[in-house]
Amino acid sequence: MDDLDFFGVCPPGLERYLAQEVNALGFERGKKEEGGVTMRGPWPEVWRANLELRGAVRVLVRIGSFRAVHFNQLEAEAKAFPWADWLTPDVPVRVEAATNKSKLYHAGAVKGRFETALERSLGCEVGTHGEVTLKVRIDRNLVTLSLDSSGESLHKRGQKGFTGKAPLRESLGALLLRACGYDGSEPLVDPMCGSGTFLLEGAGSAAGLQPGRGRGFAFQSFPSFDADAFARLIRPEPSRPAPAHFYGYDRDQGAIKGAAANAAAHGLSDAISLSCQPVSALTAPTTTPGLVIVNPPYGDRIGKPGSLIGLYSALGARLREHFGGWRVGIVTTDAKLAHATGLDLTSGPVIDNGGLKVKLYQGKIGG
Numbered sequence: 236m237d238d239l240d241f242f243g244v245c246p247p248g249l250e251r252y253l254a255q256e257v258n259a260l261g262f263e264r265g266k267k268e269e270g271g272v273t274m275r276g277p278w279p280e281v282w283r284a285n286l287e288l289r290g291a292v293r294v295l296v297r298i299g300s301f302r303a304v305h306f307n308q309l310e311a312e313a314k315a316f317p318w319a320d321w322l323t324p325d326v327p328v329r330v331e332a333a334t335n336k337s338k339l340y341h342a343g344a345v346k347g348r349f350e351t352a353l354e355r356s357l358g359c360e361v362g363t364h365g366e367v368t369l370k371v372r373i374d375r376n377l378v379t380l381s382l383d384s385s386g387e388s389l390h391k392r393g394q395k396g397f398t399g400k401a402p403l404r405e406s407l408g409a410l411l412l413r414a415c416g417y418d419g420s421e422p423l424v425d426p427m428c429g430s431g432t433f434l435l436e437g438a439g440s441a442a443g444l445q446p447g448r449g450r451g452f453a454f455q456s457f458p459s460f461d462a463d464a465f466a467r468l469i470r471p472e473p474s475r476p477a478p479a480h481f482y483g484y485d486r487d488q489g490a491i492k493g494a495a496a497n498a499a500a501h502g503l504s505d506a507i508s509l510s511c512q513p514v515s516a517l518t519a520p521t522t523t524p525g526l527v528i529v530n531p532p533y534g535d536r537i538g539k540p541g542s543l544i545g546l547y548s549a550l551g552a553r554l555r556e557h558f559g560g561w562r563v564g565i566v567t568t569d570a571k572l573a574h575a576t577g578l579d580l581t582s583g584p585v586i587d588n589g590g591l592k593v594k595l596y597q598g599k600i601g602g
């Protein structure tokens with residue numbers, strides 16, 4: 236178990252940005268795959284991936300694979316599998332199954348076979364509320380078993396009390412900053428910051444804060460877990476002060492109060508300046524250009540596209556007038572809204588933000 240294969244999951248289309256982060260944090264990389272990045276290493280590297288990766292939503296550990304085309308083969312393999320090497324009988328397990336182009340195509344029946352094997356061979360409880368999830372995937376008759384080492388999605392950092400009306404997932408915010416080429420060294424402005432996701436991710440990363448330092452993980456209930464060794468990986472404090480060049484605005488005073496509370500909870504109040512201000516009053520806070528990144532209200536979630544055209548157009552006008560030389564990244568659901576800014580923008584892949592399809596539109600502001 237010293238050389239595990241583990242997989243950091245991210246939204247499809249953003250794998251290369253997660254791969255950049257995986258490389259920067261010094262993980263050994265496995266083969267290229269869709270929907271995430273494969274890494275290799277012993278258990279402490281799995282713990283570190285959960286603790287340090289900002290872009291991953293979960294980390295899956297591959298624990299076995301075999302071919303099966305009949306249920307009796309599947310049952311025999313499931314019965315003989317060394318479950319006790321990976322799971323403890325006193326922790327309830329939830330099984331999820333998915334099949335693709337396989338003889339065993341009935342995911343519910345596959346799930347049932349593994350539940351029975353776990354109950355009989357390991358003696359653990361199985362059900363929908365298990366603390367630990369076993370993921371069974373059958374792809375072209377190849378059965379792959381993975382354990383979810385994260386538990387709750389990693390976008391939940393543990394420090395964010397205020398989430399606002401339509402927050403962006405933290406993991407997505409971190410990947411979109413990378414997609415905009417943001418490395419923490421230049422000013423960052425979010426003119427409609429809501430709960431402050433971009434600012435917290437940008438400043439947190441610049442300060443070297445581990446995103447998972449304040450939360451728990453499913454791997455803490457695995458038999459392989461070593462609490463002392465894990466405690467040595469956690470850095471509760473920033474490794475360096477973040478530069479004081481993170482600026483957030485919102486017209487909603489409640490959002491600004493909430494974002495300020497979030498910044499304080501992360502120990503980032505000195506790096507992040509927040510003020511209640513509508514887009515119509517936006518000006519550049521520094522003479523040095525940097526990145527404006529924004530996730531304005533969008534149709535399906537808060538407001539209707541028609542009434543939002545004016546807001547996007549006002550945003551575009553302020554950016555053209557006051558942000559010459561800055562880069563811009565706009566996250567929205569609707570190309571019409573992005574184009575209403577009047578900026579010259581190129582769009583990235585469709586990305587899932589908690590069930591809502593968004594795209595990142597990027598450009599450089601002339602002037």
Ligand SMILES: C[S@@+](CC[C@H](N)C(=O)[O-])C[C@H]1O[C@@H](n2cnc3c(N)ncnc32)[C@H](O)[C@@H]1O
Binds near residue numbers: 402431512532546
């Ligand atoms: C989709 S939310 C942003 C969510 C944010 N990215 C987060 O992760 O919490 C859009 C934000 O735009 C703000 N907003 C709407 N109209 C605005 C305006 N005219 N000027 C400034 N902020 C505005 C809303 O108050 C809301 O907080």
